[in-house]
Amino acid sequence: MKKYEQVANVLSDQIARGIYHNGDRLPSIRHLSEQMGYSISTIQEAYLLLEQRGITEVRPKSGHFVNRRQPSPPDLPSTPEYSVRPEETSTWAKVFHLLYQTQSADSLSLGRAVPNLSVGTLKPLQRSLAALTRRGELRGLSYDYILGCEELRKQITRLAVDSGCNLSPEEVVITSGCQEALASSLRAVTRPGDTVIVDSPSFYGSLQAIEACGLKTLELPTDPRKGISLEAMQLACEQWPVKACLITPTFNNPLGYCMPDNRKRKLLDLVRRYDIPLIEDDVYGDLGYAAPRPRTIKSFDSEGRVILCSSFSKTLAPGLRVGWVAPGRYASRVMHMKYISSMSSATLPQLAVADFISRGGYDRHLKRVRSVYQRGRDYMIEWITRYFPEGTRVSSPQGGFLLWVELPPEVDAMALTERALKQGVGVAPGELFSGSGKFSHHIRLNYADCPGTKMEKGVKLLGNLITAGSGIR
Ligand SMILES: Cc1ncc(COP(=O)(O)O)c(C=O)c1O
Secondary structure, three states: OOHHHHHHHHHHHHHHOOOOOOOOEOOOHHHHHHHHOOOHHHHHHHHHHHHHOOOEEEEOOOEEEEOOOOOOOOOOOOOOOOOOOOEOOOOHHHHHHHHHHHHHHOOEEOOOOOOOOOOHHHHHHHHHHHHHHHOOOOHHHOOOOOOOOHHHHHHHHHHHHHHOOOOOHHHOEEEOHHHHHHHHHHHHHOOOOOEEEEEEOOOHHHHHHHHHOOOEEEEEEEEOOOEEOHHHHHHHHHHOOEEEEEEOOEOOOOOOOEOOHHHHHHHHHHHHHOOOOEEEEOOOHHHEOOOOOOOOHHHHOOOOOEEEEEEOOOOOOHHHOOEEEEOHHHHHHHHHHHHHHHOOOOHHHHHHHHHHHHOOHHHHHHHHHHHHHHHHHHHHHHHHHHHOOOOOEEOOOOEOOEEEEEOOOOEOHHHHHHHHHHOOEEOEEHHHHOOOOOOOOEEEEEOOOOOOHHHHHHHHHHHHHHHOOOOEO
């Protein structure tokens, strides 16, 4: 990033954080140049960039001001009303079609939930992997102990303290990604034909696991700030024989919400009352923009009812395939399901991740990516405000790197996705996040990459496609 872009970013961050409000005068060029140690021309270029972005305006002989007519950010996505009932789903063909195309065709992937892999703080992890290979130890080539590497399980229990959880290494089982943790947990606590409550929209990987286990999905209305409706959940539990609940309560994919602690407690009370196991997906939990990280529901659980699933796929890198599950009272069944799925997980990446965490690399990396993602969110929302049509609504995540966008109802997000893909931009269409065809005018966008011209061009292209009617039904 060029110097003037860095200066412009500092100023727009300050505006986004409310240090300067609409109509406020910004520091003079000379003052900023002295304060930041950059040349006058760098500051001038930064101000020009902010003006081009519509963030500031120049008033002759008075200086630079925050633009009074800056559009306010879009509203949050609405919570659709629909009749709640258990449904069998069969969306794999649609999901496969999109994943297959996305892998091969898009050059700017705003669609896949991949974290930023290019930040320098990941380098020590690559060095750990290389060093382990170079040393030629045979351990990395052998089957691992059924629970996974002890070094890694110890580190996981240390990290879990930040989310309020007191776990011992014997209570943690390493899995091949969070997906295996979720699928093993589901299979452990249900039988084909059972009904599972999920938040809606919901991560399509969990919906696929539900579908493949022959289960029915009960999609409950979910608020973009507070999470799953507890009222709807109580009614559902009274009305239907619910056998499990699977949700992502902290920095949810795709809606971005983080359930407040009091609602997490209430949800736990509910599943307790109806004697339902709760599968908690915490894969984005360490990616909050504010410290300390939120508590998990598991941290309030004293009876082993919550099965906590997570991985290092979103915090570090998905290619490692290192995940874990703390199965509580369902340990024996979950381990059995994990065993028939993959026996044990790959050893080498586990050793490397344990080494990386023990040297402080994980904390340093989180610090770095959290600020990259927060800035990415602000930019992405700003671009959407500028390039997308009126009536667009956007989530406001306080962690993670995914944005949920509700487009005007006449937009067909599937058609938009296909057309955008042909022009080299991948997005995730909303229908993937429901087993029953909801969210047909929604898309999910990834803002993990450092914000730059390429990303802005991608968002602009999407905006153009929508307003030109390409994605209109
Ligand atoms: C909410 C959620 N859970 C689980 C997963 C799967 O994680 P992993 O790659 O560790 O299997 C993802 C990946 O997108 C996700 O978004």
